[in-house]
Amino acid sequence: DQQVKQNSPSLSVQEGRISILNCDYTNSMFDYFLWYKKYPAEGPTFLISISSIKDKNEDGRFTVFLNKSAKHLSLHIVPSQPGDSAVYFCAASSTGSARQLTFGSGTQLTVLP
Amino acid sequence: DAGVIQSPRHEVTEMGQEVTLRCKPISGHNSLFWYRQTMMRGLELLIYFNNNVPIDDSGMPEDRFSAKMPNASFSTLKIQPSEPRDSAVYFCASSFVGTTPETQYFGPGTRLLVL
Numbered sequence: 001d002q003q004v005k006q007n008s009p010s011l012s013v014q015e016g017r018i019s020i021l022n023c024d025y026t027n028s029m030f031d032y033f034l035w036y037k038k039y040p041a042e043g044p045t046f047l048i049s050i051s052s053i054k055d056k057n058e059d060g061r062f063t064v065f066l067n068k069s070a071k072h073l074s075l076h077i078v079p080s081q082p083g084d085s086a087v088y089f090c091a092a093s094s095t096g097s098a099r100q101l102t103f104g105s106g107t108q109l110t111v112l113p
Numbered sequence: 114d115a116g117v118i119q120s121p122r123h124e125v126t127e128m129g130q131e132v133t134l135r136c137k138p139i140s141g142h143n144s145l146f147w148y149r150q151t152m153m154r155g156l157e158l159l160i161y162f163n164n165n166v167p168i169d170d171s172g173m174p175e176d177r178f179s180a181k182m183p184n185a186s187f188s189t190l191k192i193q194p195s196e197p198r199d200s201a202v203y204f205c206a207s208s209f210v211g212t213t214p215e216t217q218y219f220g221p222g223t224r225l226l227v228l
Contacts, residue, residue, distance in 0.1 A: 034216075036219075041221065041222075042221050042222075043117070043204050043206070043219030043220050043221050043222050044156070044204070044219045045218075045219065046216045046217070046218070049216075089156065100158055100161070100169065101158065101217065103155055103156040103157070104155070105155045106155065106156075
């Protein structure tokens with residue numbers, strides 16, 4: 001049972017445009033959400049997070065939006081750069097088991113120059 | 114800081130052999146996590162330690178897998194005997210409990226191939 005789903009395995013975007021990566025979750029106990037970025041042959045690196053008490057968190061070119069009623073979050077990258085090409089993982093945790101992250105399957109983002 | 118260090122980076126072994134993966138967490142971190150990434154199951158948590166004590170090993174697939182953390186700067190994940198279905202990338206991550214939000218930092222992974 002996939003509690004965190006990333007339904008788009010891949011996404012291609014032109015340099016300078018907006019990239020939107022989506023993530024859905026089913027567990028209503030999740031109250032903390034993270035995005036990780038992964039380059040080939042490297043481990044995932046933390047990108048941005050959001051608590052369930054917020055609906056938006058921004059860090060430079062990266063913004064995460066949370067829609068709790070829809071159990072949906074998205075990562076916006078504006079403007080997209082070729083160096084952003086990587087696999088992006090959505091992850092979630094709940095206060096009761098804050099140590100455990102449940103990951104989505106990832107979305108391969110390709111930013112075309 | 115050098116980040117989380119894992120060794121070996123690549124391991125090829127034959128079915129039935131013992132495999133030991135090693136991890137050195139970031140200095141000062143007090144939690145350590147072992148993950149496995151496969152095409153079928155994605156990235157899944159196997160076990161995590163807090164202050165060198167195993168807290169939750171419910172993700173360990175079966176008794177062939179064992180993990181230890183003898184001190185704050187070293188952990189091992191052992192597979193004995195190994196099977197082809199164990200082929201995957203194994204990641205180690207560490208974090209510091211008490212920060213909000215708590216962020217896990219991942220190592221580069223060990224790519225394991227069991228023939």
